[in-house]
Amino acid sequence: MVSAILEEIKKTIVHGLPPRVQVAKVEFEGPEVVIYTKNPEIITENGDLIRDLAKDIRKRIxxxxxxxxxxxxxxxxxKIHEIVPEEAKIxxxxxxEVTCEVIIEARKPGLVIGKYGSTSREIVKKIGWAPKILRTPPISSEIIQRIRRTLRHNSKERKKILQELGNRIHQGIKYENDWTRLTSMGGFREVGRSCLFLQTPNSRVLLDCGVNVAGGDEKSSYPFLNVPxxxxxDLDAVIISHAHLDHSGFLPYLYHYGYEGPVYCTTPTRDLMTLLQLDHIDIAHREDEPLPFNVKHVKKSVKHTITLDYGEVTDIAPDIRLTLHNSGHILGSAMSxxxxxxxxxxxxxxxxFKYERSRLLETAVTKFPRIETLVMESTYGGHEDVQPSRNTAEKELMKTIYHTLRRGGKILIPVFAVGRAQELMIVLEEYMRNGLIEDVPIYIDxxxxxxxxxxTARPEYLSKDxxxxxxxMGRNPFISEVFHKVNGLDERKSIVEGEPSIILSTSGMLTGGNSVEYFKWLCGDERNSLVFVGYQAEGSxxxxxxKGWKEIPLKEEGKTKVFHVNMGIKTIEGFSGHSDRRQLMDYVRRLSPKPEKILICHGDNYKTLDLASSLYRSYxxxxxxxxxxxTVRIQ
Incomplete structure (x- = not known):
């Protein structure tokens, strides 16, 4: 069946190309059709030709x-150095050699591409190799280097994975598509371990596979993968909406237990979830609570990940096409x-998702070709969950910082490493640059x-501003001199014993990581402040x-010790990457077209019910x- 489909596609391609183009072979690689030719410059010089062909065969080429x-x-x-201007800083x-690509890493990749792709086309023309152009981050990234190295060293294996996947995707539809079902395997009437199972007569797809980091045991921490x-x-694909552990943290488990299929997400999501998964494993080992997977399973998931840009339509199963759209939550977060x-x-x-522009990201997308069913989050779906504006939140934060510094204290802000930390860094850098808060060290841990x-490696996903x-303007807030990277235990101790300062540290819910250590050191001094800027899950x-606990039992050198909380505690709403109640309601109001059915997930029990009844009454x-x-039948 697959060979017949491929032969038909090859005929269409050969017929659609100019006679002088020499087609050596046509193959499926995952969702894409790959054309190997002896004179690629003829095709690359005519972008409309490829676009028209892709429309004809309804595949990516x-x-x-x-x-x-x-x-x-x-x-x-x-020859590349001769063609590419020196200002590109390769x-x-x-x-x-497996994909016949030359990977060019540069500080300014746009200059390697050239105006309307002119430079990259010239590279193909002169050397034959197809350029794959990557950005060199202004800040060196160990994770990005590891991922690129893994993909480069496993290129032959990855090509085999993609070819097998291509055969599976393009095998044709066996059964009539007369039903679609969704099974909630985690993250429904709760926050954490998001996992949704989509079934059609021809396909099986998992949407997210997360952990509840505040869960007390396996039963409350992991998705219900044991449903019959x-x-x-039989699983055709996994789609990861974004990198936070409650959506991606259990993905390596699938590879530990034999999954050999693909993961679809944006490039920033792949990079960030790899970072968070490796850190999750590291923290679990440090706390002597090993996870049911290890580093090699994270590496295996990287080899099987297919990254997509926003708006890119892709076949992921015989009867399912996927398009990712910006959700405005964190870098690379996507609606499916x-x-x-x-x-x-x-x-x-x-x-x-966040239905509001932030300093970091553009707002969530509201326009789709068609929607019959919407599955939406409800973290702040209760009628009382109306957050202050971002401007109000920023002023409240600055006021807290001002009063704490005035009394000679330190400000500890536990943050999620991805999203909230960057949003705060942009705010703090601007206020300090303009002299609106005292010039004290800001430590990043x-x-x-x-x-x-x-x-910094993926600026195309950031907000336009x-x-x-x-x-x-040549001003990158992430590499500003006001920020100081913390290196090791000795430096942490000197920060705690030193002058007034601001400390941003993970984890955001104080469920582990260095923020807990800072809390132990700082909590007894009433001059200091602990500022929460993000959601604190039940159990964290x-x-x-x-809730006002003043005596906190925590482990210290293998023993349990009670820590007395004398420091100021402040919760500042408004920095959240989630939509509040008004934004959730407004999102559905502005959604185009309107869905016929809405399923509510990712919220405490009463918040999901409250939001659902309000949406029904209003719309x-x-x-x-x-x-x-x-399990809910949606078609």
Missing amino acids: IIRSDRSVLSEPEKAIA TNISFD EFVLD HMHIGDGQHNMVYTGD GMIWEANAIH LRDQIFH LGRRIQ KIETKTPMNLE
């Missing part, structure tokens, strides 16, 4: 050179639009620095402190609030 026309690597490197050139309808060998069958059903899974590096600030240390759209382990 990649052009690669046949091996016979590739230049020797040494000559190719010399930092590395390597070759992938979920069979790992699923086109099922030949248009029989269209579903959007929002993941976590935990994974935040590495997350910053990933943000921030991109303009970085590219046109952060939530207990918010007369059928709403459901499934419980975990419930």
Whole structure:
């Protein structure tokens, strides 16, 4: 069946190309059709030709050179340096002989691409190798280097993975698409361990696979992967909406237990979730609570990950097309639009989203081709969950910092390494640069620095204002001199014993990491302040402190010690990467087209019910609030 489909596609391609184009072979690689040719420059010089072909065959197309026309690597490197202007600041050139690509890493990748792709086309013309152009981060990123190294060293294995996947995706539809079902396997009527199982007569897809980091045991921490309808060998794909552990933290477990299929997400999500998963493993080992997977399973998931840009339509199963759209939550976070069958059903899974522009990101997308079913989060879905404006939140933070510094104290802000930390850094840098808060050291601890590096490597995912600030004004807040990276225990102790300062440290809920250590050191001094700027899950240390606990039992050198909380405790709403109640309601109001059915997830029990009833009353759209382990037929 697959060979017949491929042969038909090849005929269409050959017929659609100019006669002088020599097509060596056509292959499936995952969701893409790859054309190998002896004169790729003819095709690359005519972008409309490829776009028209892709429309005809309704597939994504990649052009690669046949091996016979590739230049020797040494000559190719010399020619690249001759073609690409020196201002591009190329930092590395390597070759992938499996895919016939030359990987060019540069500080200014736009100059390697050239106006309308002119420079990259010239590279193909002169050396044959197809350029894959990557940005060199302004801050060195160990994670990005590791991922690029893993993909480069496992290129042959990855090509085999993609070819097998291509055969599976393009095998054709066996059964009529007359039903679609969703099973809630985690993250319904709760926050944490998000996991949703989509089934059609032809396909099985998992949407997110997270952990509840505040869970007390395996039963409350991990998704319900033991439901009878979920069979790992039958799974066609996993889609990860964004990198936070409650959406991606259990993904390596699937590979530990034999999953060999693909993961779909944006490039920043791949990079950030790898960072967070590795840190999760590290913290678990340090606390002597090993996880049911290890580093090699994270590496395996990287090899199987297919990254997509926003708006890119991709086949992920015989009867499902996926398009990712910006959700405004964290860097690379995405809403998943699923086109099922030949248009029989269209579903959007929002993941976590923010329906408001922030300093860091653009607002969530509201326009889709079609939607019959919407699955949306409700973290702040209760009628009382109305947050102050971002401007009000910033002023409240500055006021807290001002009063704490005045009394000679230190400000500890536990933050999520991804999203909240970067948002706060932008705010603090601007206020300090303009002299609106005292010029004191701002210490950055935990994974935040590495997350910053990933943000600087992917500026195309940042807000327009921030991109303009970085590219046109030459001011990158993430590399400002006001920030100091913390290196090791000795430096932490000197910070705690030193002058007044601001400390941003992970984890954001005080569930582990260095923020807990800072809390132990600082909590007894009434001059200091602990400022919460993000959601504190039930069961977390952060939530207990918010509730007013003044005596906190924590482990210290293997023994349990009680810590007395004398420091000031402040919760500042308004910095959240989640939509508040008004924004959630407004999002559905502005959604185009309107869905026929809405399923509510990712919220405490009463918040999901409250939001669902309000949406029904306001918009007369059928709403459901499934419980975990419930299956709902949506078509």
